[in-house]
Amino acid sequence: xxxxxxxxxxxxxxxxxxxxxxxxxxxxxxxxxxxxxxxxxxxxxxxxxxxxxxxxxxxxxxxxxxxxxxxxxxxxxxxxxxxxxxxxxxxxxxxxxxxxxxxxxxxxxxxxxxxxxxxxxxxxxxxxxxxxxxxxxxxxxxxxxxxxxxxxxxxxxxxxxxxxxxxxxxxxxxxxxxxxxxxxxxxxxxxxxxxxxxxxxxxxxxxxxxxxxxxxxxxxxxxxxxxxxxxxxxxxxxxxxxxxxxxxxxxxxxxxxxxxxxxxxxxxxxxxxxxxxxxxxxxxxxxxxxxxxxxxxxxxxxxxxxxxxxxxxxxxxxxxxxxxxxxxxxxxxxxxxxxxxxxxxxxxxxxxxxxxxxxxxxxxxxxxxxxxxxxxxxxxxxxxxxxxxxxxxxxxxxxxxxxxxxxxxxxxxxxxxxxxxxxxxxxxxxxxxxxxxx
Amino acid sequence: xxxxxxxxxxxxxxxxxxxxxxxxxxxxxxxxxxxxxxxxxxxxxxxxxxxxxxxxxxxxxxxxxxxxxxxxxxxxxxxxxxxxxxxxxxxxxxxxxxxxxxxxxxxxxxxxxxxxxxxxxxxxxxxxxxxxxxxxxxxxxxxxxxxxxxxxxxxxxxxxxxxxxxxxxxxxxxxxxxxxxxxxxxxxxxxxxxxxxxxxxxxxxxxxxxxxxxxxxxxxxxxxxxxxxxxxxxxxxxxxxxxxxx
Ligand SMILES: Cc1cc2nc3c(=O)[nH]c(=O)nc-3n(C[C@H](O)[C@H](O)[C@H](O)COP(=O)(O)OP(=O)(O)OC[C@H]3O[C@@H](n4cnc5c(N)ncnc54)[C@H](O)[C@@H]3O)c2cc1C
Ligand SMILES: NC(=O)c1ccc[n+]([C@@H]2O[C@H](COP(=O)([O-])OP(=O)(O)OC[C@H]3O[C@@H](n4cnc5c(N)ncnc54)[C@H](OP(=O)(O)O)[C@@H]3O)[C@@H](O)[C@H]2O)c1
Numbered sequence: 001x002x003x004x005x006x007x008x009x010x011x012x013x014x015x016x017x018x019x020x021x022x023x024x025x026x027x028x029x030x031x032x033x034x035x036x037x038x039x040x041x042x043x044x045x046x047x048x049x050x051x052x053x054x055x056x057x058x059x060x061x062x063x064x065x066x067x068x069x070x071x072x073x074x075x076x077x078x079x080x081x082x083x084x085x086x087x088x089x090x091x092x093x094x095x096x097x098x099x100x101x102x103x104x105x106x107x108x109x110x111x112x113x114x115x116x117x118x119x120x121x122x123x124x125x126x127x128x129x130x131x132x133x134x135x136x137x138x139x140x141x142x143x144x145x146x147x148x149x150x151x152x153x154x155x156x157x158x159x160x161x162x163x164x165x166x167x168x169x170x171x172x173x174x175x176x177x178x179x180x181x182x183x184x185x186x187x188x189x190x191x192x193x194x195x196x197x198x199x200x201x202x203x204x205x206x207x208x209x210x211x212x213x214x215x216x217x218x219x220x221x222x223x224x225x226x227x228x229x230x231x232x233x234x235x236x237x238x239x240x241x242x243x244x245x246x247x248x249x250x251x252x253x254x255x256x257x258x259x260x261x262x263x264x265x266x267x268x269x270x271x272x273x274x275x276x277x278x279x280x281x282x283x284x285x286x287x288x289x290x291x292x293x294x295x296x297x298x299x300x301x302x303x304x305x306x307x308x309x310x311x312x313x314x315x316x317x318x319x320x321x322x323x324x325x326x327x328x329x330x331x332x333x334x335x336x337x338x339x340x341x342x343x344x345x346x347x348x349x350x351x352x353x354x355x356x357x358x359x360x361x362x363x364x365x366x367x368x369x370x371x372x373x374x375x376x377x378x379x380x381x382x383x384x385x386x387x388x389x390x391x392x393x394x395x396x397x398x399x400x401x402x403x404x405x406x407x408x409x410x411x412x413x414x415x416x417x418x419x420x421x422x423x424x425x426x427x428x429x430x431x432x433x434x435x436x437x438x
Numbered sequence: 439x440x441x442x443x444x445x446x447x448x449x450x451x452x453x454x455x456x457x458x459x460x461x462x463x464x465x466x467x468x469x470x471x472x473x474x475x476x477x478x479x480x481x482x483x484x485x486x487x488x489x490x491x492x493x494x495x496x497x498x499x500x501x502x503x504x505x506x507x508x509x510x511x512x513x514x515x516x517x518x519x520x521x522x523x524x525x526x527x528x529x530x531x532x533x534x535x536x537x538x539x540x541x542x543x544x545x546x547x548x549x550x551x552x553x554x555x556x557x558x559x560x561x562x563x564x565x566x567x568x569x570x571x572x573x574x575x576x577x578x579x580x581x582x583x584x585x586x587x588x589x590x591x592x593x594x595x596x597x598x599x600x601x602x603x604x605x606x607x608x609x610x611x612x613x614x615x616x617x618x619x620x621x622x623x624x625x626x627x628x629x630x631x632x633x634x635x636x637x638x639x640x641x642x643x644x645x646x647x648x649x650x651x652x653x654x655x656x657x658x659x660x661x662x663x664x665x666x667x668x669x670x671x672x673x674x675x676x677x678x679x680x681x682x683x684x
Contacts, residue, residue: 071482072485094485
């Protein structure tokens with residue numbers, strides 16, 4: 001059935017900025033998408049990127065949610081071939097009962113395989129497993145000239161490196177082959193430890209990251225003791241653990257003002273730090289609360305009110321990481337902006353598979369801030385200054401505002417990458433960071 | 439392990455329903471017009487647990503469609519326990535008003551082809567003494583409205599036909615279920631802009647069809663609140679109804 005493309009808001013997770021797009025559904029992986037009317041196009045996964053890297057203001061989005069078919073799964077080897085609109089949650093539902101799990105997972109299971117490839121996403125096991133594309137055997141890339149090529153680390157390896165972390169700009173991924181990892185079941189076992197400052201964090205991380213596959217820390221960036229937090233570490237384990245009960249909650253409406261403000265932040269952070277389960281030597285978690293704590297509240301992003309919010313995730317090299325992180329936290333507490341959830345982790349040393357991959361050796365800090373307009377933008381620019389000075393980088397998947405000059409410093413391969421961009425593809429993010437005025 | 443045949447298997451709603459069957463391990467025969475898409479579905483459903491997923495290229499409007507379907511089900515699955523009839527086209531009402539041929543073609547696809555399939559299947563299942571026929575009708579069949587009465591009257595025909603068939607087959611242990619979806623976000627409705635709160639996703643609709651089948655429901659409105667909406671629409675007095683735009 002031929003359908004005229006619908007116009008809807010293809011909003012991103014941060015709910016700012018919000019553009020309207022022409023939407024074209026991709027119906028079948030074997031058929032060429034019709035790139036009509038709009039001048040440029042961008043694949044759309046599930047809109048779990050926060051800013052404008054999954055938007056294309058004035059252009060079109062290729063909605064890939066209909067490309068959600070599995071192609072084959074070998075439960076002896078764990079090799080899974082599927083279409084790019086399959087979500088990580090779909091994969092877990094299918095494969096966990098057969099003893100397999102994702103080799104790398106971000107903090108939400110509601111992302112698609114295409115989105116995970118295009119942002120080369122990372123998880124709590126980066127120090128062991130690298131990023132998502134380290135476990136991708138290959139994928140088929142469709143280009144607007146009608147060509148299709150299989151890209152893998154061996155075949156068309158330059159296209160593989162450009163497309164892994166390539167922000168959807170090199171063409172449409174139409175199918176992918178992943179290598180899953182064996183697990184004994186849904187449980188994780190490990191520990192949860194309070195730390196009083198960044199020095200203690202790095203000490204815990206140095207030993208913990210050797211013993212545990214998954215490690216991550218939550219930081220209190222509101223309290224007076226800067227750098228205190230909770231370090232969590234776990235391995236897949238054979239253990240009894242009940243699946244979380246109850247139906248997911250939902251944020252049914254957008255409140256007129258942000259519910260995240262200095263008061264609620266202070267209260268939340270204090271409670272979170274002092275809750276009894278923050279210190280546990282023999283913790284057992286079900287994978288869902290461990291990996292995806294926010295997936296049980298649908299539309300939690302609405303709590304920031306109609307103006308949305310910003311995420312900010314940076315990485316700074318290990319050498320000098322403590323000072324840089326301390327400077328970032330000091331700057332944030334001075335702005336009294338707070339952050340509802342601040343997450344800290346040490347990345348491993350493995351060279352990233354993509355030209356524009358974000359993960360690199362160092363310590364990574366992720367924060368979110370309600371959109372308070374000029375005030376928060378000034379704060380984020382100040383954070384950029386610290387990250388640039390330290391020789392770090394900021395994550396495009398979570399960005400809606402980094403200056404072009406900062407991007408080009410963070411991702412020096414951008415020029416080599418540009419040769420691989422499909423002439424009919426573009427994004428709001430890309431036009432923004434390529435603007436040489438900034 | 440119920441042997442399940444789906445006509446119009448490329449339909450968005452049917453594809454979601456097929457995933458429910460696959461998760462339960464049912465062997466499937468997928469019948470439809472687009473071979474490439476049927477193959478994509480068959481691979482997907484096999485990975486999802488279907489005992490097997492065979493495909494049959496079939497135009498429901500072909501006169502020998504019912505016989506070919508039954509023969510293929512016998513050959514590939516060794517019989518039929520469940521038959522889902524999901525094919526359909528959302529008629530272009532304005533074009534139909536100007537063309538008898540178009541109108542009759544819509545009635546052919548949305549009613550007559552289904553009547554033929556149901557008749558042949560009913561006799562087969564009646565002889566077998568068990569089975570489940572599931573027909574996707576629509577809330578549009580509950581009352582003819584000027585905006586889509588060609589489509590609506592075909593659906594009304596199927597609602598009445600399946601109601602009678604249900605009564606007839608009750609004593610032979612064959613169940614017949616009439617499904618009446620409301621607005622569903624599918625390929626059929628992809629061109630409609632600004633889908634509001636009344637719109638449902640195909641996977642939710644598929645789950646409710648599955649629940650209806652499990653409890654042996656005769657008629658399922660999905661989502662459920664359409665039952666209430668249609669009670670109101672059916673009860674608007676004719677003298678008022680005539681004058682409003684619906
Ligand atoms: C709660 C939460 C936690 C998160 N935690 C993490 C984390 O721990 N680590 C991390 O790395 N990220 C994290 N993220 C970010 C998220 O994983 C990425 O933004 C991810 O890429 C989103 O995937 P998506 O399917 O929603 O794709 P979208 O956001 O819709 O698109 C992302 C990019 O993929 C491209 N794309 C999508 N499909 C295709 C295709 N078929 N072919 C080519 N390009 C395609 C798009 O063009 C776009 O550039 C988190 C996000 C949320 C909301
Ligand atoms: N979506 C709604 O809002 C809604 C509401 C109420 C009822 N329904 C009913 O639900 C059923 C499924 O619809 P859907 O929403 O899933 O729409 P859909 O995705 O458009 O599915 C309709 C399918 O019917 C197939 N078909 C049409 N004519 C055929 C023929 N002669 N032979 C074989 N197959 C044929 C089409 O196959 P091709 O791929 O070959 O074109 C298409 O895949 C339909 O009966 C529809 O009327 C839908």
